[in-house]
Amino acid sequence: MRxxxxxxxxxxxxxxxxxxxxxxxxxxHCPEVNICNKLSQHSCKHLKKELKKLFKDEIIRYYPTxxxxxxxxxxxxxxxxxxxxIKDKLDKLYGWKK
Numbered sequence: 001m002r003x004x005x006x007x008x009x010x011x012x013x014x015x016x017x018x019x020x021x022x023x024x025x026x027x028x029h030c031p032e033v034n035i036c037n038k039l040s041q042h043s044c045k046h047l048k049k050e051l052k053k054l055f056k057d058e059i060i061r062y063y064p065t066x067x068x069x070x071x072x073x074x075x076x077x078x079x080x081x082x083x084x085x086i087k088d089k090l091d092k093l094y095g096w097k098k
Contacts, residue, residue, distance in 0.1 A: 003046060011042050011050045016082055017089045019060070019074050029063040029071040 003011070018038055024030050032051060036044035051072060054060045059078050063071040074082060083090065 007046075008050065011039075011046055012054065013086050013089060014039050014042065015047065015050055015054065016059070016074075017086045019072070020082060020086060021093075024073045025076050026073060029065075029073040032070045032072060035072070 015035060018035065019030065022030070032048060035051070036047050039047060051060065055062065055072075059075055059082060060072045061075050062069050063073055065071050
């Protein structure tokens with residue numbers, strides 16, 4: 001099943017919001033499996049595809065661990081881009097008005 005651009009954007013925002021909300025920056029990382037479990041409303045296959053695209057855009061990075069290279073964290077140097085991308089969700093959560 002192909003995803004529309006709107007669905008891809010929603011999955012991308014959900015991934016970034018999950019990582020942002022739980023403070024997965026630099027040394028704090030999260031396995032891909034946990035992202036699939038927490039965002040169970042989306043297919044794990046589609047989540048992994050979007051994670052690869054986020055990695056290509058350098059918004060997330062992979063953290064090498066003893067059990068493999070499947071842990072991800074947010075790139076601190078792209079914080080402004082991440083906040084801009086999930087601004088709507090942050091507005092709902094915090095009532096931010098900028």
